[in-house]
Amino acid sequence: MSRSDVLVSADWVQDHLDDPKVVVVEVDEDTAAYDKNHIRNAVRIDWKKDLQDPVRRDFVDQAGFEALLSAKGIANDDTVVLYGGNNNWFASYAFWYFKLYGHGDVKLLDGGRKKWELDSRELVDGANVPNRAATEYKAQAQDTSIRAFRDDVVAAIGSKNLVDVRSPDEFSGRLLAPAHLPQEQSQRPGHVPTARNIPWSKNANDDGTFKSDDELRDLYQAENVDLSKDTIAYCRIGERSALTWFVLHQLLGQTNVKNYDGSWTEYGSLVGVPIELGSN
Amino acid sequence: MCGAKAGGPELAGVDVANETIIQGSVTRDGEPVNGYVRLLDASGEFTAEVPTSATGQFRFFAAPGSWTLRALVPGATVDRSVVAQQGQFTEVAITV
Numbered sequence: 001m002s003r004s005d006v007l008v009s010a011d012w013v014q015d016h017l018d019d020p021k022v023v024v025v026e027v028d029e030d031t032a033a034y035d036k037n038h039i040r041n042a043v044r045i046d047w048k049k050d051l052q053d054p055v056r057r058d059f060v061d062q063a064g065f066e067a068l069l070s071a072k073g074i075a076n077d078d079t080v081v082l083y084g085g086n087n088n089w090f091a092s093y094a095f096w097y098f099k100l101y102g103h104g105d106v107k108l109l110d111g112g113r114k115k116w117e118l119d120s121r122e123l124v125d126g127a128n129v130p131n132r133a134a135t136e137y138k139a140q141a142q143d144t145s146i147r148a149f150r151d152d153v154v155a156a157i158g159s160k161n162l163v164d165v166r167s168p169d170e171f172s173g174r175l176l177a178p179a180h181l182p183q184e185q186s187q188r189p190g191h192v193p194t195a196r197n198i199p200w201s202k203n204a205n206d207d208g209t210f211k212s213d214d215e216l217r218d219l220y221q222a223e224n225v226d227l228s229k230d231t232i233a234y235c236r237i238g239e240r241s242a243l244t245w246f247v248l249h250q251l252l253g254q255t256n257v258k259n260y261d262g263s264w265t266e267y268g269s270l271v272g273v274p275i276e277l278g279s280n
Numbered sequence: 281m282c283g284a285k286a287g288g289p290e291l292a293g294v295d296v297a298n299e300t301i302i303q304g305s306v307t308r309d310g311e312p313v314n315g316y317v318r319l320l321d322a323s324g325e326f327t328a329e330v331p332t333s334a335t336g337q338f339r340f341f342a343a344p345g346s347w348t349l350r351a352l353v354p355g356a357t358v359d360r361s362v363v364a365q366q367g368q369f370t371e372v373a374i375t376v
Contacts, residue, residue, distance in 0.1 A: 087329065168321060199325060206318070206352060
């Protein structure tokens with residue numbers, strides 16, 4: 001696995017907008033962004049309605065993922081290119097889903113929607129939706145080698161790498177959520193003891209593109225993360241840590257990295273688990 | 281497009297007294313600009329980012345203290361320093 005297999009430039013996407021075997025998919029935190037405008041021929045996946053179980057706090061199951069991709073007109077042998085706002089937070093989250101359910105060829109648009117907009121590239125009106133014929137998509141069973149659960153996190157305290165990718169103010173307990181969201185939440189603030197605070201934003205340039213492999217390697221080395229040890233990344237709900245998982249697992253080729261999608265909204269609500277306050 | 285509105289987007293349903301709100305608008309020659317605003321903490325570390333609304337507005341729910349706002353629009357980047365307090369609106373008009 002290397003950078004060119006999983007990350008494509010805006011120019012590459014521009015050149016493949018009419019390729020029927022390349023499906024561009026927008027996944028945004030603001031699920032209405034697609035309705036305003038989007039990249040021509042892009043389809044939308046709604047991270048809340050499409051990717052989450054409507055009742056339990058969990059993902060859509062394998063059959064649900066198959067039904068979703070079939071309805072979106074995505075075939076098993078299609079190249080899927082994901083992009084979104086917020087520096088690809090939710091596009092990275094969707095990337096991790098596609099890998100979790102075993103999709104062959106999936107890539108991120110480097111810089112996502114922001115880079116596309118800052119380049120002043122074409123966006124079509126929201127009503128301009130492509131017509132893709134339904135497929136019969138077959139997903140694989142979840143690959144739990146890339147998904148961490150709460151017991152894995154508790155067991156990792158003091159032994160494995162825990163990377164908390166939230167902002168320093170969320171890590172220290174000063175904020176409970178990213179600062180563009182209201183803060184009214186009931187769980188305890190803080191972080192998992194022994195976690196290193198390496199905000200997701202350190203992986204990216206201002207325009208949302210990823211830093212070079214060398215810069216990324218230097219970043220984790222400077223933060224004393226021994227990548228030969230198993231690593232679990234977490235944030236608040238697992239989307240920003242999916243971006244860090246993408247960096248470590250996909251760009252840097254570290255196969256022993258998991259994303260903890262329960263993240264702080266689960267861990268910070270558990271009874272009796274250890275919590276630490278303050279900065280690194 | 282109408283002119284930029286003062287202040288941030290609608291606040292219906294938010295308990296304003298408990299929030300530390302930093303909001304404002306990004307304009308060029310009095311007209312709203314579509315782009316992004318980043319919130320950086322006192323050490324310059326990224327804390328949050330929002331796209332500007334159709335009327336050029338942005339809003340953050342921060343904590344009391346010193347912050348930097350960084351507007352990113354096609355062809356320009358502009359920084360502004362602010363000090364925010366709980367229960368108050370810190371209004372910032374950014375021109376690019």
